[in-house]
Amino acid sequence: MEDLYAALKRYWGYDSFRPMQERIIQSLLAGNDAAVVMPTGGGKSLCYQLPALAMGQTVVVVSPLIALMQDQVAQLGDMGIPAALLNSSQGAEEQRSVMRAAAQGAFRLLYLSPERLARQDTIGWLQSLPLAFFAIDEAHCISEWGHEFRPEYRQLSSLRRHFPDKPIAAFTASATQRVRHDILEQLQLRQPHKYIASFHRANLRYIVHQCEKGSHQSRLLTAVRAYPGESVIVYAPTIASVDQTVDFFAERKIPAVPYHGQMETASRRRNQERWMNDEVRVLVGTIAFGLGINKPAVRAVIHTSLPKSIEQYYQEAGRAGRDGLPADCLLLWQPKDTGLLAYFIGLLNDREEKERAWQRYHAVRHFAEGAICRHLQICTHFGQTPKWQRCEMCDVCGNIPEWLKIPAEETLAVTKKRRPSRTDDRFLSSVSPPAPPEMPAPQYAAEGRGGLLPSADRDLVDFFKEWRRRTAQAAAVPAYVVLSDAALEDLCRKQPSSLRELLGVIGIGERKAELYGRDILANFEAFRSGARAAAREVAQVSPAEETIRLLAEGKSFEEVAQIRGRQLSTVVNLVADLVEKGRLEYRIEWVGEENHRQAEEAVHRLGSQWLKPLRDALPPEITWEQIRLVVAYVRRAAARV
Numbered sequence: 001m002e003d004l005y006a007a008l009k010r011y012w013g014y015d016s017f018r019p020m021q022e023r024i025i026q027s028l029l030a031g032n033d034a035a036v037v038m039p040t041g042g043g044k045s046l047c048y049q050l051p052a053l054a055m056g057q058t059v060v061v062v063s064p065l066i067a068l069m070q071d072q073v074a075q076l077g078d079m080g081i082p083a084a085l086l087n088s089s090q091g092a093e094e095q096r097s098v099m100r101a102a103a104q105g106a107f108r109l110l111y112l113s114p115e116r117l118a119r120q121d122t123i124g125w126l127q128s129l130p131l132a133f134f135a136i137d138e139a140h141c142i143s144e145w146g147h148e149f150r151p152e153y154r155q156l157s158s159l160r161r162h163f164p165d166k167p168i169a170a171f172t173a174s175a176t177q178r179v180r181h182d183i184l185e186q187l188q189l190r191q192p193h194k195y196i197a198s199f200h201r202a203n204l205r206y207i208v209h210q211c212e213k214g215s216h217q218s219r220l221l222t223a224v225r226a227y228p229g230e231s232v233i234v235y236a237p238t239i240a241s242v243d244q245t246v247d248f249f250a251e252r253k254i255p256a257v258p259y260h261g262q263m264e265t266a267s268r269r270r271n272q273e274r275w276m277n278d279e280v281r282v283l284v285g286t287i288a289f290g291l292g293i294n295k296p297a298v299r300a301v302i303h304t305s306l307p308k309s310i311e312q313y314y315q316e317a318g319r320a321g322r323d324g325l326p327a328d329c330l331l332l333w334q335p336k337d338t339g340l341l342a343y344f345i346g347l348l349n350d351r352e353e354k355e356r357a358w359q360r361y362h363a364v365r366h367f368a369e370g371a372i373c374r375h376l377q378i379c380t381h382f383g384q385t386p387k388w389q390r391c392e393m394c395d396v397c398g399n400i401p402e403w404l405k406i407p408a409e410e411t412l413a414v415t416k417k418r419r420p421s422r423t424d425d426r427f428l429s430s431v432s433p434p435a436p437p438e439m440p441a442p443q444y445a446a447e448g449r450g451g452l453l454p455s456a457d458r459d460l461v462d463f464f465k466e467w468r469r470r471t472a473q474a475a476a477v478p479a480y481v482v483l484s485d486a487a488l489e490d491l492c493r494k495q496p497s498s499l500r501e502l503l504g505v506i507g508i509g510e511r512k513a514e515l516y517g518r519d520i521l522a523n524f525e526a527f528r529s530g531a532r533a534a535a536r537e538v539a540q541v542s543p544a545e546e547t548i549r550l551l552a553e554g555k556s557f558e559e560v561a562q563i564r565g566r567q568l569s570t571v572v573n574l575v576a577d578l579v580e581k582g583r584l585e586y587r588i589e590w591v592g593e594e595n596h597r598q599a600e601e602a603v604h605r606l607g608s609q610w611l612k613p614l615r616d617a618l619p620p621e622i623t624w625e626q627i628r629l630v631v632a633y634v635r636r637a638a639a640r641v
Helices: 002-012 021-029 044-055 066-079 092-103 120-126 151-162 177-187 216-225 239-251 265-276 310-317 336-346 351-369 374-381 408-417 443-447 458-475 485-494 510-528 543-552 557-564 568-580 593-606 612-617 624-640
Strands: 034-037 058-062 083-086 109-112 131-136 168-172 193-196 204-210 231-235 256-259 282-285 298-303 327-333
Touching: 002 044, 002 510, 021 034, 021 044, 021 193, 034 177, 044 058, 044 109, 044 131, 044 168, 066 083, 066 109, 066 510, 083 092, 120 151, 151 177, 168 177, 204 351, 204 374, 216 231, 216 239, 216 298, 216 327, 239 256, 239 282, 239 543, 239 568, 256 265, 265 282, 298 310, 310 327, 310 351, 310 374, 336 351, 351 374, 458 485, 458 510, 543 557, 543 568, 557 568, 568 624, 593 612, 593 624, 612 624
Parallel strands: 034 168, 034 193, 058 109, 058 131, 083 109, 131 168, 204 327, 231 282, 231 298, 256 282, 298 327
Antiparallel strands: none
């Protein structure tokens, strides 16, 4: 045990283990199978990384995402632990090089995708390696009852047959009792040691709010502005809504980046890196922005619609507050969300899969509509029976942010009246400006980082955030790989003056001290001499102005969509809004004279409130987009009268 604690301090920079970590590590060192359910941020990766280091053999980690593998390998390398990954993103020679080194026992951890592990040549090669055990990350993906079932994970059931003498450890953050049983059965775990941590994330405040008609956008805007200078994730249900939300923020001088499955891989990766490295504080994504997002200091996760399951919500909301500090999980939903969920369920063909989807649907509706403590509902959903009935950290228990207590129409009026702020049109990377003077200070501001770390000089923290960003960019790694926010806060509170004192900072082991120590000490000296973090300008182009300019240049809607990296429907909706507001003149050639005539007649006959009756009444060759444009034309004409 002395050796384990020494390694924990030397490589990870920690003096003690988190709850359950030590017992899990001991199980794996003793050669047992293990099933571990530990919430996001609970420290699952240490449970297989430290044994790999202690055993001096190779642990094969099965991970579903290339980006997650890359970040983990970069982080381990930064700590001085030899690790590698093997996947299709590498060239043939690089793959051969990794395989040769692995055969010689060069790596303590080797990351593979489930698809790679299913290949027969991979199995044969692995059987020649000095393996310690297999660690299956995101193990809930193996179960059809899980919310993120992946067929390729099912092939992992062959591991026991190919490697009968090697322990298997399964790790997940979100698995119900049924999914846990499925994991044990599929992986054929032998008398596994089971570790199920509490699903109660006490530092998270759950807020579920049903938005009235027309108030959803104003609530979302107010919510994002309640966390100035902090990292925020906004989850939207569709690709179109992601694009529209990003444009909505951009028009209001809030820089945000999109993330969804139909983006080019390079663009998606770049946007994730910009957000991970604090270049942009708001990321708007679909559920494609999912597994493996490892940014500790996310102060809010905002869902703009009902998720498809409690498991999905718990996992996505759980990306807030991974540093253990207070964070908010906001669910701003509308009654129409239930129709969207039902529509997607209707598209399923498999009868059993559809039945499982309906069960998840009813559970998440009960979660949103029920007047039962949110934390209690989540815990009981996952099979935990807490001894308490009230958490005091959710809206049902009365813990509601001040901005949500104001009627939506008043928050919108305040938003329109407030004076332009420098913090709206540039992202001050390390400055946390106060809330607008007209709005009550959010409750988070009173209970957040300052309350837990009262002696950390904010200017000093800002200065070191800027240093961390530069260092991460130079190494092409996420900022948290250099130093976590918790480590950075502890660094600024203790203000070490020597390398020996630097080793007393949480999260700084010998390797990090060797890599960054002199630079850190030099930065303390620079700060004492008057150096401060500089505000960084972020180019913020108005989506409306850019679209108007491109159309004036003769670009088609399709060309505008391609140039702006948006869906065609997103561009057309924006153009329609501009027409309705009188900022852009309607052009009949967008629709065609005959299509315009028919659509306009239908609008006058059926009204313009809903598009579906118009769609049903018009010929199929008239598109949704054309109908939307004609509706905008009619509404604008009526407004002029």
